[in-house]
Amino acid sequence: MNMKYTITTPLYYVNDKPHLGSSYTTIACDAIARFQRLSGNTVLFLTGVDEHGQKIERTAVSKNLQPQLHCDEITEKYKYLWDKLNISYDRFVRTSSEEHTSIVHQFYSRVLESDDVYMGRQSGWYCVGCEEYKDIEDNDKSPICSIHKKELEWRDEENLFFRLSKYQDQIEKLIQVDGFISPKSRKNEIVNFVSKGLRDFSISRINLKWGINVPENKDHTFYVWFDALLGYVSGSLRDQSCPELTDDSLCNWPANIHVIGKDILRFHAVYWPAMLLSAGMKTPASVFGHGFLTREGQKMGKSLGNVLDPIELLEYGGIDAMRWYLLRDIEFGEDGDFQMKRFVDIVNSDLSNTIGNLLNRTITMSKKWFNDKIPIDKSLLTESSLKLHSEIKINEYIKSFNDSNFRNSANAIIDLANKANLYLNDRAPWKLIKDITKKEIVALDIYSVLETCRIIGLLLNPFVPDLSIRILNQLKIDSSSINFQKSLHWGLLDPDNGLEEPRPVMDKIEFNENSI
RNA sequence: GUCAGUGUAGCUCAGCCGGUUAGAGCACAGCAUUCAUAACGCUGAGGUCGAGAGUUCAAGUCUCUCCACUGACACCA
Missing domain, CATH: 3.40.50.620 (HUPs)
Structure with a gap:
């Protein structure tokens, strides 16, 4: 290969x-x-x-x-x-x-x-x-x-x-x-x-x-x-x-x-x-x-004085925001329009709220209830519905990427993160944990979501390598030698590996009309 | 001017060979709420599908006309 x-x-x-x-x-x-x-x-x-x-x-x-x-x-x-x-x-x-x-x-x-x-x-x-x-x-x-x-x-x-x-x-x-x-x-x-x-x-x-x-x-x-x-x-x-x-x-x-x-x-x-x-x-x-890119519906040009300097954008939103927005929201191949409000909305929603918060809430639960070891029975792993979803989304992601369709590829990641958030709300481990006999079930649920986070972190890598590494670091995963064929399989996260202290991996951008 | 493409909710877009009350995400409003980054979840409001005409029992989806935008029409990093 x-x-x-x-x-x-x-x-x-x-x-x-x-x-x-x-x-x-x-x-x-x-x-x-x-x-x-x-x-x-x-x-x-x-x-x-x-x-x-x-x-x-x-x-x-x-x-x-x-x-x-x-x-x-x-x-x-x-x-x-x-x-x-x-x-x-x-x-x-x-x-x-x-x-x-x-x-x-x-x-x-x-x-x-x-x-x-x-x-x-x-x-x-x-x-x-x-x-x-x-x-x-x-x-x-x-x-x-x-x-x-x-x-x-x-x-x-x-x-x-x-x-x-x-x-x-x-x-x-x-x-x-x-x-x-x-x-x-x-x-x-x-x-x-x-x-x-x-x-x-x-x-x-x-x-x-x-x-x-x-x-x-x-x-x-x-x-x-x-x-x-x-x-x-x-x-x-x-x-x-x-x-x-x-x-x-x-x-x-x-x-x-x-x-x-x-x-x-x-x-x-x-x-x-x-x-x-x-x-x-x-x-x-x-x-x-x-x-080509326009800005707020207008052609960028010196005469209009509306040229968006990449350095300024970078300083305003950060590298992950800039890369994510351009790849995720602009149809590759077609003309696209850069809109500052949308830039802020998309990045905050996708990277901070959906993905960042998912990681943060899950690690918090895991550390709170299991410290650094998640006691799971590996033979039960295959039963997680998240396993199925991740496999579907990984396939979508790869197929779209091979077609240079960044948008769909990125959407597959977001879909997966949404599924994981829904899964948590559905399973409500914070309720289950109150019943000591349910602890094993909770462990499996938490593990499944962490495993989904690992996959999300990997899939994010080509789009936003910096953020990807921050996510993987929190999961204590070595990001230096990732290989999709080897790494994108369900159940590779070591439950005894431990987790870093949860810290928001993606800060929100504040929208400001005249920011740039 | 000739040819091609696009025009669907505030924004970005799905809508296959025409078929019940037109969809998603974001934004917005309300509810709920801590495991969590005032995040997640639930509910809701929002569109005469660019305009007009036609074909059809039935058109966002086919035909014609018009409008708007984009691109190509030879040496535009």
């Missing part, structure tokens, strides 16, 4: 500090990576930054910095945030690194060998913000980029082109493969796009210093996309100090899933596989384009 599993975030563009959207993507990837590790797979979780391009060059100039220094600065902010969010990435790729440059050159030479590069001419209106040419109506003399609201620049330059058109048939076949593009709603868009016929695209720019030079074409540097996508390759090097692109120099190749924002789906689902085919490399197994 031990399989390799590779997951990537996009390589974030270091034009500006990380925002909530990139945090969201990265948290989602982290949850998947953790889930896969717990499932016993060897995971390579890759993230990083894309550092080249004219936009960055200009941003650096405006800050009076060398591009490299600007990139260093922003990169640190990413690393700092991922650290704060407890992101368990294995590799952090920087496209300004030497090994990446080397990989790009080697990859390029493979593409050249396949005869997939030619010199062409490209002219048109160019948006530096987008780093791309725009289709503009002929009579427009001073067109403006609809995205950036800035004037476009007229360019007429020689570019190297990649023969994307050559891969029309192969790409059509690939994107038809069930599960290659997720969610399904986005697959049609890509299929549609490809069916209209693929055009070659440019892979180099001239007059751009801040980029990787194209061998034997001194004036050219690689277009950011060609450069950035290859970050997935350089991040997969078995030995990063030895950037050789050979058949076995990569580990865990290709990616099982590239998780990206819906805006860059095409690059990953079409251009990227074609590039790999050209270089004679394996294509990724799937690409997942998730949706």
